[in-house]
Amino acid sequence: MKLSACIVVYNGYDEALKAAQTVLRFTRRHPLTLYLVDNASPDGSGQKLEAALRSGLLAAGEGQQVVVRCRTENGGFGTGHNMVLPELDSDYHFILNPDIQLTADTLSDLADWMDQHPDVVMARPALVFPDGRPQQLPLRRCALRPMVYRQLPALRFWAKYNDAYLMKDKDLTRPTEIEFCTGSFSAVRTRTFRAVGGFDEKYFMYVEDADLTQKMRTQGKAYLVPQFTAIHAWHRAAHRSLKPALWQTGNLLRYFSKWGFRW
Template sequence: MNLSACIVTYNDQTEALKAAASVLAHTRRHPLALYLVDNASPDGTGRALEQAVASGALRPGPEQSVQVICRRRNGGFGAGHNTVLDSLASDYHFILNPDILLTADTLSDLAEWMEARPQVVMARPSLCFPDGRPQVLPLRRCSLRAMVYRQLGFLTFLKKYNDAYVMAGEDLTRPRQIEFCTGSFAAVRTADFVAAGGFDEKYFMYVEDADLTQKMLRRGQVWLAPQFTAVHVWHRAAHRSLGPMFWQARSLCRYFAKWGFRL
């Protein structure tokens, strides 16, 4: 099998280099094309990534390649990932955040797991913080009350809706079908990802991964495969400042208009 992976960066060269190095170091069982797409970072992240590849500081192994693509403008998360859409020649493609770190050959593991299950078009592993704590991430379709609680946690009467959103209390130690595959780490069948048109670029930030999941669900099944793991630093910017909170709210409105409102 041929694998490909894309990391989209914006002002995070140190973190992106660590992520890329971990992907190259641990992905060994199958050929890999790694794309590093810089979204017009003003701090020189794109140039730093190019220099790391040119100098050998970021060195691909046998049957691996690294390509740095510097965009002229920041079109957002989805647009960044779609930059490589026409170049993909892989069987399985991986959408990765720059704050992902691999500790095992998780890309090969997921690709082989999906290969044995032709009905699966999208999947993700379990994710944990650097200290090993498991991350609680959405697994069901977006709903308004759950999203409000995630921004305003003091509204405790809404907690039950967030519990449903993350499937709290259910057995998540075994593989199971899900309705939301987080864009921080997602594996897709490349042919289906391309046929679906990749990400909807009208989302600048946030909820574009929920939108992509709905598109992929029209083509097959989406699964959580918790037997495979990766580290996700998870900065949660939308929970810390007003700008990202506004982008998230705007994206959520677009999502509901497109896929139907869920209270």
């Protein structure tokens, strides 16, 4: 079985380096190609990653390969990930954020689990904060009320819609079929990822992972597989500043026009 993984970087060299190092350190059971795609970072992260590869800070182990790609312009999250799509010859591919850290061979674990469940084309592990607290991430399709509530939590009368978005009505301690697989850490069958054309590059940032999940679900099932875990720092920029929030709002409208409105 062959694995591949991609981390798209925009500034934040130190965090991306740490993420890449944990992927290389813990992914040992299957051959791995790790791609680091720099989205024209103004802080020189791409050049620093190239230097880290040359110096051995990104040392590939047996059966591993590290590839750094530096884009000349920032095309967004999906475009960065799609850059490596033509090169993939793996069985399973992993879409990872630079704020992810592994503490076990989670990539191999997920790949093995998916190999045993041929109807599953996309999956993610349980994610936790660096202090070990579990993260509650969307698991159902995007809908307007929970998205608004997540920006404006003072609207407490809509909290129940957010609870539904998080599938709090389900037992999430065992593998569960989901409708939304977060782009911070997703495993995909490579042949299916290629068949659907990867990410829709019209989404510059935000909601592109929800869109990809729906594309993948036209070919099979998406699952949360909580017995496997990873650390996710989860910076949540859309909740802290106006520009990312506007990107998210515009992309949500695009998503609804494509997949249907949910109130």
